[in-house]
Amino acid sequence: MPNNQALISIVLPVFNEEAGINNTIEILEKFIKYQAEQYELIFVDDGSKDKSIELINKAQNKYSNIKVIEFSRNFGHQLAITAGIRYANGDAVVVMDADLQDPPSVIPNMIQKWRAGYDVVYGKRLVREGETLFKKITAKTFYRVMHRISNIDIPLDTGDFRLMDRKVVNTLSKLKEPEPFVRGLVSWVGFKQTSVQYERQERLAGETKYPLSKMTRLASDGLTSFSDVPLKLINYVGAISIIIGLLYGFIMMFNQFTTVIFATSALFVLSGMIMLGMGIIGNYLFRTFDASKHRPQYVIANSYGFQSHRKNIKT
Ligand code: UDP
Ligand code: MG
Numbered sequence: 001m002p003n004n005q006a007l008i009s010i011v012l013p014v015f016n017e018e019a020g021i022n023n024t025i026e027i028l029e030k031f032i033k034y035q036a037e038q039y040e041l042i043f044v045d046d047g048s049k050d051k052s053i054e055l056i057n058k059a060q061n062k063y064s065n066i067k068v069i070e071f072s073r074n075f076g077h078q079l080a081i082t083a084g085i086r087y088a089n090g091d092a093v094v095v096m097d098a099d100l101q102d103p104p105s106v107i108p109n110m111i112q113k114w115r116a117g118y119d120v121v122y123g124k125r126l127v128r129e130g131e132t133l134f135k136k137i138t139a140k141t142f143y144r145v146m147h148r149i150s151n152i153d154i155p156l157d158t159g160d161f162r163l164m165d166r167k168v169v170n171t172l173s174k175l176k177e178p179e180p181f182v183r184g185l186v187s188w189v190g191f192k193q194t195s196v197q198y199e200r201q202e203r204l205a206g207e208t209k210y211p212l213s214k215m216t217r218l219a220s221d222g223l224t225s226f227s228d229v230p231l232k233l234i235n236y237v238g239a240i241s242i243i244i245g246l247l248y249g250f251i252m253m254f255n256q257f258t259t260v261i262f263a264t265s266a267l268f269v270l271s272g273m274i275m276l277g278m279g280i281i282g283n284y285l286f287r288t289f290d291a292s293k294h295r296p297q298y299v300i301a302n303s304y305g306f307q308s309h310r311k312n313i314k315t
Contacts, residue, residue: 007038008111008163009090012098013080014043018050020205024100025059025066031104032065037111042067043098044084047074060305067305075298077210078182078218081160083298086173087306094163095182099203102161106198110163119168119191122183123161128200131208135215142219149229150222154187155195162186176297178290181222188226224283231284234277241273 010028014021025041032039045053045068053070060066069083081095092114096102102123110121128136143156160182164172171189172182187193210218223230 005036005038006091006111007040007089008107009040009042009088009093010107011042011044011081011084011088011093011095013046013077013084014048014052014056014098015046015074015077015080015209016048016050016052017098017206017209018048018052018055020099020203021052021055022059023204024098025056025063027100028104029063029065031107035108038065040065040067040089042069042084042088044068044080045070046076046080047071057304068303069300070302070304072299072301076179076214076217077160078180078221079298081182082172082180083300085164085169087303088169091166092163093166093169095160097159097161099206101201101203102159103198103201106161106196107163109196113194113196114163114165117192118194119165120186120189120193121163122155122158122186122193122195124155124195124197125157125159125200126197131200135208138215142222146222146226150184150226151228152184152187152226154184154222154226155193158183158195161198165191167191177225178293178295178297179217179221179225179287180297181218181225184222184226220283221287224287230280234280237273237277241270 012024017024028041041063043056043066045056053068056066056068060068067087069087071080071083085093085095092111094107094110096104106123110123113121128139140157143154143158146154147156162183164186168186168189168191172185175185177185
């Protein structure tokens with residue numbers, strides 16, 4: 001962490017954000033103007049189908065600190081962040097949403113903690129404005145389940161809004177999981193970590209780009225890459241099922257009647273449990289299979305504004 005004026009990179013993943021991207025850029029540039037540090041903004045266009053990329057390219061003519069990576073298609077939020085971090089030149093890198101739900105006013109607090117010697121300063125959400133009750137409940141439950149069953153210490157109620165020191169960024173850039181769960185990887189990397197609390201704002205414009213399908217996928221990636229508890233659960237459920245079966249058989253020896261209804265229901269329950277177990281194993285197996293293909297994590301169609309990016313750790 002340098003004592004003099006530092007370069008801070010802000011990484012912003014973008015997927016169909018034409019409704020609010022100009023506003024985000026203007027607010028960020030205004031914020032930067034009054035800061036002591038130097039800033040670069042790295043937008044990662046995650047295969048947007050709207051005018052996001054054109055709008056950002058246009059803004060590049062106005063602001064020289066804007067850089068852009070354009071993916072060849074939609075690879076997902078986590079990979080957009082991963083690419084942005086690799087391209088960042090900063091002494092510290094901040095990741096934040098392009099919809100400004102994570103307020104820039106928190107960044108100076110993060111920098112203060114970074115200057116005090118912390119390597120990772122993550123934003124901890126106190127409240128979530130303008131999000132559905134369903135999202136709030138599922139997110140809260142997910143973070144708590146994850147916290148309990150994962151084998152690393154992932155902090156509660158933190159998303160991807162965080163500041164990371166150069167050495168954390170360099171380590172992260174070497175990890176090449178096909179479907180990374182970035183907030184888990186940051187905890188896995190270690191170093192000195194702390195939090196700043198903040199109130200998550202409402203989206204500036206547009207709709208959420210995280211439908212239920214993407215949320216479930218993120219949750220499944222998080223669970224399978226940082227916990228083996230679901231696999232162990234299959235053993236427990238199997239063992240309990242065997243005990244129940246034996247007890248039932250024992251009772252049946254003394255009662256000469258059979259209940260068809262019970263047998264049918266048991267059949268459904270047991271086959272359901274077996275299929276669930278197979279599904280859980282399948283999830284882990286798929287991750288192994290996915291990793292064994294050794295494909296690049298993402299494909300970059302274009303990049304704009306980079307002169308001296310760290311070529312050695314780009315992909
Ligand atoms: N995003 C992305 N790729 C995707 C989905 C989302 O790059 O496939 C970006 C999106 O543009 C935003 C950030 O990731 O900057 C977080 O997404 P969003 O705000 O929709 O999620 P939410 O805040 O509703 O959880
Ligand atoms: Mg958002």
